[in-house]
Amino acid sequence: MRNVYGNAPQARSRILLVDDEPEILVALTDLLEDEFDILSSTDPLDALNILRDSPDVAVIVSDQRMPNLNGDAFLAQAREISDARGILLTGYADLAAVVAALNQGRIQFYAHKPWESDALRAMVREVAEHYRLERALLTERVLLHGLMETLPLGLVFSDAQGRVIRHNLTPDRQVSEEEGVLETSLYPETERAAIEAMRARTQELGQDEHLVETVDDDVTHWHEFIRAALPWPRRPGGELEPINKRWQVGIERDVTERLAMELRLRQDDKMRALGTLSGGIAHDFNNLLTAILGSLELLSDLSPPSDPMATKLLENAAESARRGTVLTRRLLEFGRPKPTTLQPVSVIALINGMRDLLAQSLNRRTDTEGETGRCTLDLAGVSSDLKLPPVMSDPGQLEMALLNLCINARDAMPQGGSIAIAAHYAEATQGGSGHVVVTVADHGCGMPPEVVARIFEPFFTTKGIGSGTGLGLSTIYGFLRRCNGDIQVQSMPGEGTRMALWLPVCQEAECEQAESEADSAETLSPQRILVADDEDGVRLVTEQFLRQDKHEVVGVSDGTDVIALIEAGEKFDLVALDLLMPGMSGRECGEILGKIAPDLPILYISGYADPDNLPEGAFVLGKPFTPQMLRRAVANALRRKS
Known part of the structure; x- marks a missing residue:
């Protein structure tokens, strides 16, 4: 039979009693149950099963003479499945078996029948304590070795x-x-x-x-x-050594990787802080450039100069201002990438328009020991004679991607070399659309396959700390995915690198829509437009551009003036709001207009359009802008609202 006496508290040791006489088990249980949790069995074979199910048994008290299996043999088998310590109950005729069991380490103590109660209880108590200490030592050893090995x-x-x-x-x-x-x-x-x-x-x-x-x-x-x-x-009463x-x-x-990550994160924090600063600077510059470019264009339209030198000076001033807009756009992209705005783009025209910028970027490379080898730009593969269909992309972000790839190619050739940009058309496969493939190739150090596999991961860079953020290629990858494109890399150590941008060709319907938007902008009927901008020069240029298209224009310098006019009953077909204005900002003004005049179309104009600061579904025109850009934005804002 098998008896289990209750659930043991954690502090009590568990004892297994084995004897073929039930009366002996009852007597042993009465003797020990006050201190220990008791398991018992009259069959040594059944007792082995109890041990398999109860790995926490600390002490086995077993009779020597039992049917099926003697005590010493039972304890020998028990040691193979349990760490419990054994005590053998014997008669005087069993001393030879007891001595053998003691010598083989199968038991720790033995007691004669009939036993002396206090002595047997003390014996069990001592064996249980020995088991507890041995288990504690084994636990510490397992934990220590486990920690040290893992x-x-x-x-x-x-x-x-x-x-x-x-x-x-x-x-x-x-x-x-x-x-x-x-x-x-x-x-x-x-x-x-x-x-x-x-x-x-x-x-x-x-x-x-x-x-x-x-x-x-x-x-x-x-x-x-x-x-x-x-x-x-510390021992009781003792002092620490x-x-x-x-x-x-x-x-x-x-901690190499951890330190590198910490340094890159700090570098990224610096970049973000610098980006915020650059955004503010770019906003102010864009206001200045809007006023300068707009004034030059209006001046040229109002009184074309008869002196060739005056014409040349006006064109020189306008070209310098346009170069300033390119640099400011780069500054804005550095500060915070703008949302992707897809439109038909001529890849060949875009790349050739970047010729001067790319050439300047490739030549401006120095290191701690002075200027390094110069890189040259090979644009034979993007000749203006090459006829390629337009692609659906964001021209500003595409320019930024090409510039970053060229700078990476430059950095891969510290001794100088040639960077080739080429483009070709790739036919559609399996019913998909075709692509224009733009490649940027260098003859630099190249990369092994394991590096190529990781270059698009954020913060991964092959450059030293402080020389790269690991964000350039991941940003390019994200931009291409947003415009349904892709990027492919071919590189081997010592053989250079070839980056291929796959840009989806503009579908006929998309091109027709873009053309219809441009046509509708050209044929837009006169509207009554309210312009709000705190910069007098920018507001003047915006008003004059609109008046050239026969619109009736009212200009104010603050969002509160806009609300006052609307609440006074003034009727407008469109409100053009500068996003960043002192007092009431363009966003705040737009939110109020959405409540008091929900059908009034709004065009937001900004030199630094932070995506987090834009109302949902807002239509934004970036500064500086041309009359054509303003005309198209007005038409789109009116169409979108209707």
Whole structure:
């Protein structure tokens, strides 16, 4: 039979009683149940099954003479499936079996029948305590070895004299014991002085930390070392030994990737802060450039100069201002990428329009030792004679992507070289649309396959800390995915790199829609338009552009003036709002207009259109703008609202 007496509290040990006489089991249970949780069986074979189901049995008290299996044989089998300690109950005739069991370590004690109650209880108590201590020691050993073998840390335990007790500095993290070996001998010679100095500081202060730089095959690694003194457990009434007499634990870990990530995150924070600053600067510059470009164009329209030199000077001023708009656009893209606005784009015209910008960017390269080799630009593959269909893309972001790829190619050729840009048409496959493929190729250092596989991951960069954020290619990848394009890379070490941008060809319906929008802008009937901008020069240019198209224009300098006019009953077909104005901003004004005049179309105009600061579904015209851009934006805003 099998008896289980209740559920044991954690502090009580569990005892298994085995005897073929039920009366003996009852007597033993009465003797021990006050201190222990009891399991019992009259069959040693059944008792083996109990042990399999109860791995926490601490002590087995077994009779020697039993049918099926004698006690010593039963305890021998029990040791194969359980860590429980054995006590054998015997008669005097069984002494030979008891001695054999003792010699083989199968039992710890034996008692004669009939037993002396206090002596047997004390015997069981002692064996249970021995089991508990042995299990605790085994648990500590398993935990220690498990940690040392699985944690990605180097651990070294040493005594007060610096001799190794345990360590896991083996390649496979197996725990080793090397008695008498000095800890410093486990480390490369270049690190031993630092380890010894850390030992001394730990003996003085109780703990220490140190960062060590190592160079292996021209690759820099950073290792963090942490040390602490380990006091022995305090005995009752005893004092802790001095720090300089204590054992020490040394912890080592490779923190190269963590430090690199921290540095890149700090670099990214700097870039974000600089981006915010650049956005504010770009906003002010765009207001100035809008006023300058607009005034020059209006001046040219009002009184075309008869003097060729005056014409040339006007064109020179306008061209310089347009170059300023390109630079400011780059500044804005650096600060915060704008939402992708897809439209038909001529790739050949766009690339040839970037010729001067690309040439200047490729020649402006220096390092700590002075100027490096110059790179030349090969645009033979994008000749203006090449006829390619327009693609559906964002021209500003496409320019930025090409500029970044050219700069990456330049950086891959520190001794200089040629960067070739080419384009061709790729036929559609399996019923899809065709693509215009733009390639940027260099003859630089190239990349191995494992690097190519990661170059589009955010923050991944092959450049040194401070020389790259790891965001350029991931940004390009995101832009291409948003315009349904793709990018492919071919690169091998020492053989250069070829980046191919796959841009979807503009479908006929999309091109027709773009053309119809342009036509509708050209044929737009006169409207009554309210313009709000706090910059007098910008407002003047905007008003004059609109008046050239026969619109009736009212100009104000603040959002509160807009609300006052609408509430006074003034009727307008469109409101053009500058986003950033002192007092009531364009966004605040637009939100109020959405409530008091929900059918009134709104065109937002901004020199720095932060996507997070735009109302949902807003139509935005970026500064500076041409009369054609303003005309198209007005037509689209009116059409979208209707």
